[in-house]
Amino acid sequence: MANSDHVSDAQRRLDGFATHRGVMNERIGEIEHLGIKRFFALDGAAYRDGALDSKTKELLGLVASTVLRCNDCVDYHLLQCADAGWTDEELYDALNVALVVGGSIVIPHFRHAVATIDAIRANEIGSETDGD
Amino acid sequence: MANSDHVSDAQRRLDGFATHRGVMNERIGEIEHLGIKRFFALDGAAYRDGALDSKTKELLGLVASTVLRCNDCVDYHLLQCADAGWTDEELYDALNVALVVGGSIVIPHFRHAVATIDAIRANEIGSETDGD
Amino acid sequence: MANSDHVSDAQRRLDGFATHRGVMNERIGEIEHLGIKRFFALDGAAYRDGALDSKTKELLGLVASTVLRCNDCVDYHLLQCADAGWTDEELYDALNVALVVGGSIVIPHFRHAVATIDAIRANEIGSETDGD
Amino acid sequence: MANSDHVSDAQRRLDGFATHRGVMNERIGEIEHLGIKRFFALDGAAYRDGALDSKTKELLGLVASTVLRCNDCVDYHLLQCADAGWTDEELYDALNVALVVGGSIVIPHFRHAVATIDAIRANEIGSETDGD
Amino acid sequence: MANSDHVSDAQRRLDGFATHRGVMNERIGEIEHLGIKRFFALDGAAYRDGALDSKTKELLGLVASTVLRCNDCVDYHLLQCADAGWTDEELYDALNVALVVGGSIVIPHFRHAVATIDAIRANEIGSETDGD
Amino acid sequence: MANSDHVSDAQRRLDGFATHRGVMNERIGEIEHLGIKRFFALDGAAYRDGALDSKTKELLGLVASTVLRCNDCVDYHLLQCADAGWTDEELYDALNVALVVGGSIVIPHFRHAVATIDAIRANEIGSETDGD
Numbered sequence: 001m002a003n004s005d006h007v008s009d010a011q012r013r014l015d016g017f018a019t020h021r022g023v024m025n026e027r028i029g030e031i032e033h034l035g036i037k038r039f040f041a042l043d044g045a046a047y048r049d050g051a052l053d054s055k056t057k058e059l060l061g062l063v064a065s066t067v068l069r070c071n072d073c074v075d076y077h078l079l080q081c082a083d084a085g086w087t088d089e090e091l092y093d094a095l096n097v098a099l100v101v102g103g104s105i106v107i108p109h110f111r112h113a114v115a116t117i118d119a120i121r122a123n124e125i126g127s128e129t130d131g132d
Numbered sequence: 133m134a135n136s137d138h139v140s141d142a143q144r145r146l147d148g149f150a151t152h153r154g155v156m157n158e159r160i161g162e163i164e165h166l167g168i169k170r171f172f173a174l175d176g177a178a179y180r181d182g183a184l185d186s187k188t189k190e191l192l193g194l195v196a197s198t199v200l201r202c203n204d205c206v207d208y209h210l211l212q213c214a215d216a217g218w219t220d221e222e223l224y225d226a227l228n229v230a231l232v233v234g235g236s237i238v239i240p241h242f243r244h245a246v247a248t249i250d251a252i253r254a255n256e257i258g259s260e261t262d263g264d
Numbered sequence: 265m266a267n268s269d270h271v272s273d274a275q276r277r278l279d280g281f282a283t284h285r286g287v288m289n290e291r292i293g294e295i296e297h298l299g300i301k302r303f304f305a306l307d308g309a310a311y312r313d314g315a316l317d318s319k320t321k322e323l324l325g326l327v328a329s330t331v332l333r334c335n336d337c338v339d340y341h342l343l344q345c346a347d348a349g350w351t352d353e354e355l356y357d358a359l360n361v362a363l364v365v366g367g368s369i370v371i372p373h374f375r376h377a378v379a380t381i382d383a384i385r386a387n388e389i390g391s392e393t394d395g396d
Numbered sequence: 397m398a399n400s401d402h403v404s405d406a407q408r409r410l411d412g413f414a415t416h417r418g419v420m421n422e423r424i425g426e427i428e429h430l431g432i433k434r435f436f437a438l439d440g441a442a443y444r445d446g447a448l449d450s451k452t453k454e455l456l457g458l459v460a461s462t463v464l465r466c467n468d469c470v471d472y473h474l475l476q477c478a479d480a481g482w483t484d485e486e487l488y489d490a491l492n493v494a495l496v497v498g499g500s501i502v503i504p505h506f507r508h509a510v511a512t513i514d515a516i517r518a519n520e521i522g523s524e525t526d527g528d
Numbered sequence: 529m530a531n532s533d534h535v536s537d538a539q540r541r542l543d544g545f546a547t548h549r550g551v552m553n554e555r556i557g558e559i560e561h562l563g564i565k566r567f568f569a570l571d572g573a574a575y576r577d578g579a580l581d582s583k584t585k586e587l588l589g590l591v592a593s594t595v596l597r598c599n600d601c602v603d604y605h606l607l608q609c610a611d612a613g614w615t616d617e618e619l620y621d622a623l624n625v626a627l628v629v630g631g632s633i634v635i636p637h638f639r640h641a642v643a644t645i646d647a648i649r650a651n652e653i654g655s656e657t658d659g660d
Numbered sequence: 661m662a663n664s665d666h667v668s669d670a671q672r673r674l675d676g677f678a679t680h681r682g683v684m685n686e687r688i689g690e691i692e693h694l695g696i697k698r699f700f701a702l703d704g705a706a707y708r709d710g711a712l713d714s715k716t717k718e719l720l721g722l723v724a725s726t727v728l729r730c731n732d733c734v735d736y737h738l739l740q741c742a743d744a745g746w747t748d749e750e751l752y753d754a755l756n757v758a759l760v761v762g763g764s765i766v767i768p769h770f771r772h773a774v775a776t777i778d779a780i781r782a783n784e785i786g787s788e789t790d791g792d
Contacts, residue, residue, distance in 0.1 A: 006683045023534045024639040027646070033617075035442055035624040042434055043632045046232040050431075051221035056188070057229055060195045064233040065633065067196045067369075069730070070597070072636040073233075089183035089693075096695040097189055100178040101196040101205075103367025104703045105331075105725065108732040111684040118687070138419045155270045156375035159382070165353075167360040167706055174698050175368045182695075197369065199633075201466070202333070204372040221429075228431040235631025236439045237461065237595075240468040243420040250423070287402050288507040291514070297485075299492040299574055306566050307500040310760040314563075315749035320716070321757055327720045328727045328761040329501065334465070336504040337761075353711035361717055364706040365724040365733075442628040447617035452584070453625055456591045460629040463592045463765075469629075485579035493585055496574040497592040497601075499763025501727075551666045552771040555778070561749075563756040571764040593765065598729070600768040 010119035017075055047080070055084040059094050066098035069105065071112050078113060082120045091117055142251035149207055179212070187216040191226050198230035201237065203244050210245060214252045223249055274383035281339055311344070319348040323358050330362035333369070335376050342377060346384045355381055406515035413471055443476070451480040455490050462494035465501065467508050474509060478516045487513055538647035545603055575608070583612040587622050594626035597633065599640050606641060610648045619645055670779035677735055707740070715744040719754050726758035729765065731772050738773060742780045751777055 028036065047057045058080040065073035081091060095113055099106050160168065179189045190212040197205035213223060227245055231238050292300065311321045322344040329337035345355060359377055363370050424432065443453045454476040461469035477487060491509055495502050556564065575585045586608040593601035609619060623641055627634050688696065707717045718740040725733035741751060755773055759766050 004683070006680070006687065020534070021639070023532070024643060027532075027534060028639065028642055031620055031642070033446075033620050033624060035438065035446075036620065036627065038434070038438055038441075039624070039627050039632075040635075042431065042438060043232055043635070045434075046229050046431055046632075050429075051219065051225040056191070057225070059188070060192060060226055060229045061233065063192045064195050064199045064230060067200055067367075068233070068633045070633050070636060073633060087183070092691055092693050092696065093183040093189070094192055096693060096699070097178050097192045098196060099367075099696065099699050100175055101193065101200070101368050103331075103363075103370070104365050104699075104706075105728045105730050105733060106367070107700075107703070108730060111681070111688065114688055114691070115684060136419070136423075138416070138423060152270070153375070155268070156379060159268075159270060160375065160378055163356055163378070165356050165360060165710075167702065167710075168356065168363065170698070170702050170705075171360070171363050171368075172371075174695065174702060175371070177698075178368075178695055182693075199631075200369045202369050202372060205369060224427055224429050224432065228429060228435070231432065231435050231631075233632050235595075235627075235634070236435075236442075236629050237464045237466050237469060238631065239436075239439070240466060243417070243424065246424055246427070247420060284402070285507070287400070288511060291402060292507065292510055295488055295510070297488050297492060297578075299570065299578075300488065300495065302566070302570055302573075303492070303495050303500075304503075306563065306570060307503070307760055309566075310500075310563055310757050314561075315747065315753040320719070321753070323716070324720060324723045324754055324757045325761065327724050328758060331724045332501045332727055332761070334501050334504060337501060351711065357711040357717070358720055361706050361720045362724060364703055365721065365728070439628055442625050447615065447621040452587070453621070455584070456588060456622055456625045457629065459588045460591050460595045460626060463596055463763075464629070483579065489579040489585070490588055493574050493588045494592060495763075496571055497589065497596070497764050499727075499759075499766070500761050502763070548666070549771070551664070552775060555664075555666060556771065556774055559752055559774070561752050561756060564752065564759065567756070567759050567764075568767075571767070574764075596765045598765050598768060601765060 006115050007118045007122050010115040011123060014075060014079075014116065014119055017072060021072075021076075055081075055086070058084050059086060059090075062091070063094055063098045063101075066095060066106060066109055066113065067102035069102070069109050071109060074109060074113050075116050078116050078120060082117075082124070088117060088121070138247050139250045139254045142247040143255060146207060146211075146248065146251055149204060153204075153208075187213075187218070190216050191218060191222075194223070195226055195230045195233075198227060198238060198241055198245065199234035201234070201241050203241060206241060206245050207248050210248050210252060214249075214256070220249060220253070270379050271382045271386045274379040275387060278339060278343075278380065278383055281336060285336075285340075319345075319350070322348050323350060323354075326355070327358055327362045327365075330359060330370060330373055330377065331366035333366070333373050335373060338373060338377050339380050342380050342384060346381075346388070352381060352385070402511050403514045403518045406511040407519060410471060410475075410512065410515055413468060417468075417472075451477075451482070454480050455482060455486075458487070459490055459494045459497075462491060462502060462505055462509065463498035465498070465505050467505060470505060470509050471512050474512050474516060478513075478520070484513060484517070534643050535646045535650050538643040539651060542603060542607075542644065542647055545600060549600075549604075583609075583614070586612050587614060587618075590619070591622055591626045591629075594623060594634060594637055594641065595630035597630070597637050599637060602637060602641050603644050606644050606648060610645075610652070616645060616649070666775050667778045667782045670775040671783060674735060674739075674776065674779055677732060681732075681736075715741075715746070718744050719746060719750075722751070723754055723758045723761075726755060726766060726769055726773065727762035729762070729769050731769060734769060734773050735776050738776050738780060742777075742784070748777060748781070 028040070047054055047061060058077055062074065062077035062081055065077050078091070095110055099110055160172070179186055179193060190209055194206065194209035194213055197209050210223070227242055231242055311318055311325060322341055326338065326341035326345055329341050342355070359374055363374055424436070443450055443457060454473055458470065458473035458477055461473050474487070491506055495506055556568070575582055575589060586605055590602065590605035590609055593605050606619070623638055627638055688700070707714055707721060718737055722734065722737035722741055725737050738751070755770055759770055
């Protein structure tokens with residue numbers, strides 16, 4: 001795969017999402033609501049090492065997000081999954097489960113996910129060669 | 133946990149589901165429709181060893197079924213997950229991800245899943261002691 | 265297909281649903297709420313002949329109900345579709361679209377639909393031979 | 397409305413749900429999983445008096461449960477709503493919002509909800525006359 | 529909170545949505561389809577004063593839209609809720625119910641909602657000072 | 661209807677979607693995953709002539725996509741439906757079924773669909789007059 005347009009499009013999209021997510025999470029942090037604070041804490045804790053390790057849980061989060069068809073959630077969990085060390089082939093295999101369970105209505109989100117994976121990998125190569 | 137009522141209720145429920153599933157899958161096998169046959173084949177194949185092993189994929193199927201709130205699918209994947217060797221603590225940890233992603237609307241299906249796990253384990257003990 | 269258990273089970277289920285639906289629709293008719301009355305009227309009107317004929321619309325209603333995974337709605341539209349003259353092969357072809365769009369999570373509802381179709385056809389044969 | 401069959405059916409259904417819910421919540425209480433315990437605590441807390449009073453929040457929970465089409469959740473919130481003092485007319489008006497937002501796929505759950513309301517009211521009258 | 533970027537972004541987004549909504553509703557008004565016209569009328573009527581007042585119903589619409597994860601619907605109901613006089617703290621409390629019922633998959637829509645609330649309030653202050 | 665802004669907006673949107681869809685489907689074609697390849701093949705096959713003709717199946721796909729609220733899927737099936745010869749009035753009648761089944765949460769997708777239909781028709785007129 002060449003570093004084609006869909007990769008740079010997805011990188012711009014991921015950058016925009018990261019900025020928006022950061023700004024809004026900070027803004028939400030200002031809201032004095034115990035329930036909301038606790039919900040965000042619980043969400044973070046759900047993916048930490050427990051009986052299952054964090055790596056496996058991120059893959060569960062990816063598949064759950066994909067069948068529920070939430071692109072922002074798919075992107076978030078793909079970034080976590082790549083950090084956790086899942087390979088492209090493993091991510092495709094997980095997304096295939098989501099495709100079969102969730103049906104063709106999942107296809108636009110599958111396209112989105114593949115573009116995100118390509119952008120994450122291009123970025124990894126980019127940061128590795130940054131050191132050169 | 134004693135072998136309480138909720139366990140025998142869930143065992144009866146699982147038996148009824150297994151019978152219904154068997155009868156209807158046989159009936160569906162009689163339908164001459166290539167698309168339907170292929171869909172069922174594709175569904176079966178999605179959980180076989182690949183880049184991810186079958187055990188991991190069954191856990192993905194369980195979480196996908198739980199957030200999509202399908203009790204029959206939850207039961208099916210719990211049976212597969214128990215066969216694949218996941219422990220109770222690991223299953224609870226996976227179901228917790230489903231609970232956090234899918235919200236309190238998942239709780240009735242979580243109750244259902246816990247009853248099913250108890251029935252599966254009671255049955256395992258039952259079949260082990262059957263040999264005595 | 266023999267007139268097997270799954271057919272008589274489905275016939276009992278359809279009878280129970282018809283009774284419950286009748287009783288509750290009558291009960292709901294007693295509620296003095298203009299919005300609710302109008303919603304039920306609008307729902308009935310959506311399937312009448314228009315630019316599309318009623319027969320086609322019932323098939324649309326069946327597929328919509330199947331991908332949204334509502335067994336009662338599937339049963340209702342299958343009864344209407346059988347009345348409208350759709351054959352088994354046509355209904356399977358429509359349900360296959362629902363299966364592909366909605367994924368394997370639809371399978372339990374597909375099993376339900378096939379049992380309902382068998383019960384409807386057995387009943388049709390039954391009522392034809394009633395006259396003998 | 398006479399104390400008709402649909403009312404006693406719904407009362408039996410509510411009793412069965414209350415028993416199952418009690419048994420399973422106790423069973424879930426035995427599970428040593430911090431995330432699950434916290435999720436249940438957070439769910440309980442979401443309906444307590446805050447900027448909005450508990451009565452209003454239960455109505456929000458009812459409408460959320462209805463558009464998400466979870467009968468057990470609908471029953472739970474209807475019991476809470478009746479306790480909180482919402483009248484039948486107010487509950488119908490809230491369910492009408494759910495019907496319009498969620499569409500005709502909600503109708504089976506609307507029927508379920510109306511039967512539950514009737515059973516709750518019949519029970520209230522029953523317990524009042526118990527004292528005689 | 530300063531009148532930060534996320535506020536002006538959300539204001540532009542709300543303006544774009546208002547324009548698109550206006551143009552398309554006018555366009556839809558040209559379609560000669562009685563069912564469609566009645567559905568839109570019924571949708572409007574569902575939020576008028578009845579057994580419940582309009583203010584309460586808009587909050588119900590907001591929570592229903594949030595758990596069903598429709599950003600345009602969330603924006604529409606937030607504008608109505610602000611007009612009806614709900615405070616930020618009350619809106620957060622309602623959104624918290626939606627978060628707990630609908631789970632972490634709702635979080636991107638919660639972020640969206642908080643940005644919309646900030647844009648609505650900034651606009652209110654803007655229009656008040658316009659008169660100066 | 662004049663060839664107004666919403667039409668050129670929708671045409672730009674459809675062009676962007678066609679490009680993205682083409683690029684990503686080619687990219688997905690490079691992925692060596694038998695399950696994914698078969699799922700895409702099965703999806704294509706579901707709309708070919710069978711017991712039901714392709715034209716009817718595209719309408720089923722449109723309604724399924726609309727009630728499941730997937731704009732990209734709605735656009736794809738509207739393009740196929742227009743190719744298959746469905747008129748505007750027939751498409752509105754199908755979308756009305758989707759609106760009634762799926763509720764007001766479908767309205768933003770209905771607006772989207774109407775804009776897409778207008779863009780498709782404007783394009784058809786455009787290509788016819790291209791020959792002049």
